[in-house]
Amino acid sequence: MSSDENIIYGREERRPVRLPMQHGTANKKFRTARWQEVPMLKSHSFLKAVREIVETASRLDLISICIVGKQSTGKSTIAQSISHVLHNELESKYGIIFNVVIWGMVQLQNIDEALKTIESNTIIIFDDISFARKIVSSHHWNKVLNTMTTIRHRGSDVRIILIFNYHYTLANDKFLRGSDYTLITSTNVAEHENMIKLYGGRHIIKYLERELHSATSTGYFGPDNPEYKKDKTKPPKLYKFRQPFSLALFHTPNGLRPIIYPHIKWLDPKCGICAAAHPNIRTESESVDDFMSNLVERYGSTAISGLKVFLAQRGILQYGKTTISARNAIAKHIRDSNTTPQALLDWFNQYKGR
Known part of the structure; x- marks a missing residue:
């Protein structure tokens, strides 16, 4: 990990260890890591999973992520944590700056007004839209679906990452379910066949159900803790539920795999970008007045x-009307011609040298 990642996410220390797993992998050697001093399996890495999404988002202007699970199983939590890592890593690694916003039924019912707020690269979390189609008219729902395909073309093109949260696999149209990545936070008997049909992995889906039952009934999940046999005061499993990790399945074209995920407050309690999107996140920051006064003095x-x-x-935008008009004229020229930003930069450098 780089030093920046150490600051944001904590340092991972890795070492090999033998841990018996639950589905035919006993006595195999697994690599563990310590994430902010909390033990975890390297194969369960949340950061590794999200960094796959980062790579895709760095190359495509529009991607979508679906999060499926029943109520109170961590859909909003994992959406917030994913969005935090995405906006941090896209900016630090690729220089691509993203905002984060949360949309619910109010925004879906007033989609035109909501779109007016999208002026820059944005991660949009659609929080619990399982029954949206039943609430709005068919005409309006078709308008919403059309918006999803054109959402990044707002005046000047922007990059968009869509994150959809819903309760069951077939809750939404095929268009919305056809995401680049899917995460599953819970399953049950009624959902098994749907999930297997969509994502494959019969055994791993049942594994998720077993582990979540263990987590909610005993407070622990994951592989057995080998130290527990010697010392009953030790936790019986590797993970203590929601302290800080929970379990989910991560689906890519390569298949399903289990990952763990923490709450955003554990990841980074001081992120102002996330705090703007999530009013329930209380940031611990110094006074804006003090900070800006010191900045102006410096x-x-x-x-x-x-x-x-x-x-x-x-x-x-806090520039004057004339400056904004000039900026819009430049953006229109870029769209209507073969002029590249680099060509404008070359002109600007020549202009400065006059």
Whole structure:
């Protein structure tokens, strides 16, 4: 891990260990890691899973992620944690800046107004839309579906990552279910066949059901803890439920695999980007007045210019009307011609040298 990742996510220390698993893998050697001093299996890595999504999002302008599970099984939690890692890693690794917003039924029912707020690259979490189709008219629902295909073409093109949360696999149209990635936070007998048909992995789906039953009935899940046989004061399983990890299945074209995921507060309690999207997240930050006063004292008027640039990157324009009009004219010229941003930069460098 890089030093930046150590600061954001904590350091992973890896070592080989023999841990008996639940489905025909006893006595195999597995690699463990310590994530912020909490033990985990390397194969269950949440960061590795999300970094696959990061790579896809860095190459495509629109991707979608579906999260399926019954109520109170962590759909919102994992959506928040995924969005946090996505916006951090896309910016730090690729320089692609994303906002994070949450949309619910209010935004779906007023989709045109909601779209007006999308002015920059955005991760949109659709929180619990299982019954949206039954609430809105067929005409409006078709409008919503059409919006999903054109959402990034808003004046100037932006990148969009859509995250859909819903309760059961067939709750939404095939269009919405046809996501780039899917996560499953729970399953039951009624859902087995649907999930197997969509995602395969009969044994691993039943494994999820068994482990979640263990987690909710005993407070522990995962492989047996070999230290428990010697010392009954030790936890019987590797993971203590929601302290900080929960279990989910991660589906890609390569198949299903189990991963663990933490709450966003455990990942990073001080992320202002996530706090703006999630009002329930309380950030621990220094006073804005103190910070900006110190920044102005250090950089002078350049601090205000830097603030305007930062806000503009987040879709919040604080420039004058003439500047915004000029910016829009440039964006239109880019769309209507073969002019590239690099060509504009070359012109700008020549202009500065005059």
